[in-house]
Amino acid sequence: xxxxxxxxxxxxxxxxxxxxxxxxxxxxxxxxxxxxxxxxxxxxxxxxxxxxxxxxxxxxxxxxxxxxxxxxxxxxxxxxxxxxxxxxxxxxxxxxxxxxxxxxxxxxxxxxxxxxxxxxxxxxxxxxxxxxxxxxxxxxxxxxxxxxxxxxxxxxxxxxxxxxxxxxxxxxxxxxxxxxxxxxxxxxxxxxxxxxxxxxxxxxxxxxx
Amino acid sequence: xxxxxxxxxxxxxxxxxxxxxxxxxxxxxxxxxxxxxxxxxxxxxxxxxxxxxxxxxxxxxxxxxxxxxxxxxxxxxxxxxxxxxxxxxxxxxxxxxxxxxxxxxxxxxxxxxxxxxxxxxxxxxxxxxxxxxxxxxxxxxxxxxxxxxxxxxxxxxxxxxxxxxxxxxxxxxxxxxxxxxxxxxxxxxxxxxxxxxxxxxxxxxxxxx
Numbered sequence: 001x002x003x004x005x006x007x008x009x010x011x012x013x014x015x016x017x018x019x020x021x022x023x024x025x026x027x028x029x030x031x032x033x034x035x036x037x038x039x040x041x042x043x044x045x046x047x048x049x050x051x052x053x054x055x056x057x058x059x060x061x062x063x064x065x066x067x068x069x070x071x072x073x074x075x076x077x078x079x080x081x082x083x084x085x086x087x088x089x090x091x092x093x094x095x096x097x098x099x100x101x102x103x104x105x106x107x108x109x110x111x112x113x114x115x116x117x118x119x120x121x122x123x124x125x126x127x128x129x130x131x132x133x134x135x136x137x138x139x140x141x142x143x144x145x146x147x148x149x150x151x152x153x154x155x156x157x158x159x160x161x162x163x164x165x166x167x168x169x170x171x172x173x174x175x176x177x178x179x180x181x182x183x184x185x186x187x188x189x190x191x192x193x194x195x196x197x198x199x200x201x202x203x204x205x206x207x208x209x
Numbered sequence: 210x211x212x213x214x215x216x217x218x219x220x221x222x223x224x225x226x227x228x229x230x231x232x233x234x235x236x237x238x239x240x241x242x243x244x245x246x247x248x249x250x251x252x253x254x255x256x257x258x259x260x261x262x263x264x265x266x267x268x269x270x271x272x273x274x275x276x277x278x279x280x281x282x283x284x285x286x287x288x289x290x291x292x293x294x295x296x297x298x299x300x301x302x303x304x305x306x307x308x309x310x311x312x313x314x315x316x317x318x319x320x321x322x323x324x325x326x327x328x329x330x331x332x333x334x335x336x337x338x339x340x341x342x343x344x345x346x347x348x349x350x351x352x353x354x355x356x357x358x359x360x361x362x363x364x365x366x367x368x369x370x371x372x373x374x375x376x377x378x379x380x381x382x383x384x385x386x387x388x389x390x391x392x393x394x395x396x397x398x399x400x401x402x403x404x405x406x407x408x409x410x411x412x413x414x415x416x417x418x
Binding site: 006007008009010011013014017018020021022023028030031032033034035036037038041043044045046047048049050051052053054055056057058059066067068069073074091092093096112113185 | 264
């Protein structure tokens with residue numbers, strides 16, 4: 001389909017901005033823009049403002065980099081969580097998915113991405129060095145690598161194990177009951193819960209290669 | 210899936226606003242919000258501002274209600290279009306689709322919706338009275354009702370025909386039938402039935418070649 005010129009510059013701007021969102025093509029963007037035009041202007045203004053405000057003012061937990069309105073997120077601040085077990089996840093959606101299982105009682109570390117040379121995302125673009133400092137400065141017994149079963153997830157897991165590992169820390173990955181190529185957030189809760197309780201020591205997996 | 214509380218009010222606001230868009234569920238909304246958080250803040254600000262600006266400042270063609278930055282849109286202002294033939298469409302997407310065919314040389318009237326009592330959309334919520342005034346004040350020879358083949362489309366077409374019709378104006382609808390390239394066995398019965406009762410003399414088609 002050719003990209004025809006829309007009859008208004010204002011509409012064209014909104015459509016091309018909406019089409020920058022992942023999974024939103026130009027056709028969908030036009031549908032969304034026309035929907036907004038039909039609705040009361042309060043919808044567009046609250047949508048636009050909430051997006052801008054979120055991006056400008058969002059803050060992250062100083063410990064685990066979870067999105068949080070407080071300096072330390074409620075999980076890191078909770079005395080009932082095991083602070084010597086860190087579950088490393090790609091982003092907050094994976095944290096929410098694991099929390100939903102009710103199977104995990106440790107704390108988290110949110111990388112905010114995975115190492116992906118093809119997308120230009122390197123070690124310094126995600127929160128890996130912060131994880132290193134956490135491991136150095138605290139008594140950590142176990143690191144659970146709960147990353148996607150993809151090339152990027154595997155690369156990131158291996159990098160963390162190789163560079164941040166030290167004596168006395170057990171590394172594990174969530175068990176590969178999840179299919180290769182699947183994103184964590186789409187797994188059903190029972191499978192995901194099982195894959196945490198059945199986690200496999202990472203050293204054994206590396207040796208087996 | 211339960212709606213868990215997100216760990217930040219700012220994120221929660223953006224997600225619930227995004228989830229108001231048609232076809233965007235809470236899960237997709239969260240994915241979009243996290244994507245925006247990962248990108249440079251210029252993306253969120255230009256997206257948010259373009260949406261607000263579009264809704265605040267958009268103007269419509271005074272004649273056909275097409276979205277337009279000028280008082281009269283380029284189609285209505287064109288001397289090469291037939292101004293005595295009006296094609297009535299639901300919204301600008303349908304106009305764009307018809308323009309893409311290159312088969313139509315008349316002008317348009319954009320209703321900005323269809324009569325839909327179930328959704329609380331009545332005659333006064335769409336641009337029908339404006340169409341009536343256009344028909345009264347101009348020499349119109351033909352009205353083409355290019356509306357969706359749905360209950361709402363049929364209701365709207367019938368209302369316009371009954372209430373705005375007058376001597377000397379031919380009303381037509383775009384033909385309903387099987388799509389080019391479709392196999393007969395996969396067509397629904399109503400469409401196939403219509404395409405038989407609305408059959409077109411073959412001689413005319415052969416002559417037209």
